[in-house]
Amino acid sequence: MIRRAIFLSVSLVACGLLTGANWPQFRGQDSSGVAADTNVPTTISDNIAWSAELPGRGLSGPIVVGDKVFLTASSGYQQDRLHLLCFDVATGKKVWERQFWATGRTLCHPKMCNATPTPASDGKRVFGFFSSNDVICLDLDGNLQWMRGMTHDYPNASNSLGMSSSLAVAGDTLIVPVENLSESFTAGLDPATGINRWKLERPQLDTWCSPTVLRGKTADDDLVVLQSSKGLAAVKPYTGFEAWRYDTPASSIPSTAQSNGLLYVPSGGLTALEPAEGGKPPRVVWQSNRLAPSTPTPLVDDGRVYNINGSGVLACADAKSANMLWQLRLQVQLGEKTTRGVFTSTPVAAGGHLYIFNEDGVALVVKEGDAAGEIVANHEFGETILCTPAIADGALYVRSDKHLWKVAKKKG
């Protein structure tokens, strides 16, 4: 009872800190990729507020807490130098940088790097996570709180192609996905100490997708959906107890999206699920082969599901029925060249617009709606972009290996 009371009060404090202005983890607070902001510019070229130089490499997305943007990078011939960086949202000035040495294997596919998973925050601390399975917790001022080396602790936990699943914070617990072909598990850590609350054995399968947080009425009711090629398992974040499971194969790369109580699972193309009560498996609402995602995770906003397929075509369908509304080839003409339709970055949305980045660093702003989709603006950043951006307080944050950019309307 006391534990529950403390837990609830801590969660409320965290929720208080994590208002709509923040983007504390991969795809934001509720794993939707949709921000409540209505003030994000719909053109980019004339709204780049600042850019900051970054060390080494990084595919991880930025996160935003209050007046700070956090992100990770990795450097060195062996990608064994880990960087956690903090920038001021107003100026782009680097507030602090901390470096660490990897304790796990750093080997990755050349397209990836050690800094692939997106960090997370509980509003008081920032948690960095790397392909080497190192977890580093700092306070918001950059002071070390604790460090864990999950491969140091569990020596067969690694993937020779690299690990990319991102952290999530839910139910006052840090969810650390370490799912791979060998020593495969997801752990729930106490954010204050880094000590295991639980460690759940998971299928010995490659998994590059990330957990999806289903926010409950209180933090105590949160669920975390773990996805693998065997299906889904929803667990209670504080205990790791399984609430329900869905035993139909799902993708190992794009993650599950969620909106208005439904889950949109990359499984059999795309499958919409309605979670049931009492530990029962979720109900299949619809399943559509036409909405099969490629690498980016689908996004659901305002009753429509958006999905980018392997040919670079954005499909928009009714989120309740899967009825196709329109399709749009995500290409623009830039001078004499047509942009490539190759996407790794997961789209984000705000103010009725989707923000989509191709691998060559071309940003496309797509107007949402029932009518045919339209690319209303584009911008060529000129550097490879594979990360999933963040949106907070009317600004979009996106990074390449070398730069972090803030896109926001100019004041005055």
Next chain:
Amino acid sequence: MQRMIIAAVFGVALAVSRANSAQAADLAASIRAVRAVEAEGKGNKEATAAWRELAAAKPGDLPAIFAAFDGANPLAANYLRSAVETIAERTLAAGGKLPAAEVEKFLLETKHDPHARRLAYELLTRVDPQAPDRLIPRMINDPSVELRRDAVARLIDAGTKLLADGKAEAAQKDEARKVLAQALEGARDDDQVQAIKKQLEGLGEKVDLPAHFGFLLSWRLVAPFDNTEKKGLAIAYPPEKQLDVKAKYTGKEDKEIVWVEHTTENEYGIVDLAKVLGPFKGSVAYATTEFQSDKAHAVDFRLGTPNSWKVWLNGDLIFAREEYHRGMSLDQYRMQGNLKAGKNVILIKVCQNEQTEEWAQRWQFQLRVCDATGTAILSADRAKPSKPAATSGGD
């Protein structure tokens, strides 16, 4: 009056001395707490509190904190690193000075932890821009792979400049040969080794890559044992119960199999089991070799393979891993083993699964023996490698 002044001065001195002793004791206690962190977060709570104390220490305490890296586990080393960075950042932001002379002294003592020495170097370069030019050129054989890498890079640059326009005179070529041979001696990272090799071979020199890296080339191999449904990794077939290279076994599908001798000619020591033994699927191969050591010592065994595997040294399992077709690279897996003086027997089990895709056909491995910096350790009975002329006393 004079007595009172003396007493007062003595009293102040005693108080300062006691305070310093207390601070030193606090620092030592904080270092102990940080060094006590272990796997699964054991000691984290105490280390977090101790880290705050450490990070609040004075710049004059940096040498003591640097010394604490020696023997620290990788997690503790990161706590110490972060404390050093925090102290340095705070000191420099406030216009203070770092104890550069002590930091440099620590850096130059190669007995200390290589990571900590690199950190000391990076700290030093923030307050002494001349430090790289002054220190790096003499670090070509440094125990820190990062310091060594910087030294090698300078030599590669120097050699490249000497050969820049493709019309280098004989004297320039001779100089380039010497510089590049020296670079090769220090190089441990494959990209640098390849860059040097290309230049040296352009100058007519030979580079013995297998010897440079310490790849084991000559093996006895036997296959196939059954690995249907990937069950073979866990099954102890006869070679891992009792190693006898003259034995005959009943292998997969009840066929008689025997050990065959094989010496790879691949310059990265890759033993291609699918080519040598046959492209068996769902199969297990064993490979064994002997390694003569002139002394008992701990060494690195560094393995690359896209297959599941186990490695034994003198009958003791060093490590096992189940992962199929997720890439293969140099030094993919690093493990330590203790060589004994004299003959050592290495046994590897390499499992191939039943995937039919084109990208899932590789059944191979490479293994090298080296020290922690990646410097090759060759079997005592291996022929001495030929070195480029400039380092072997040639013209």
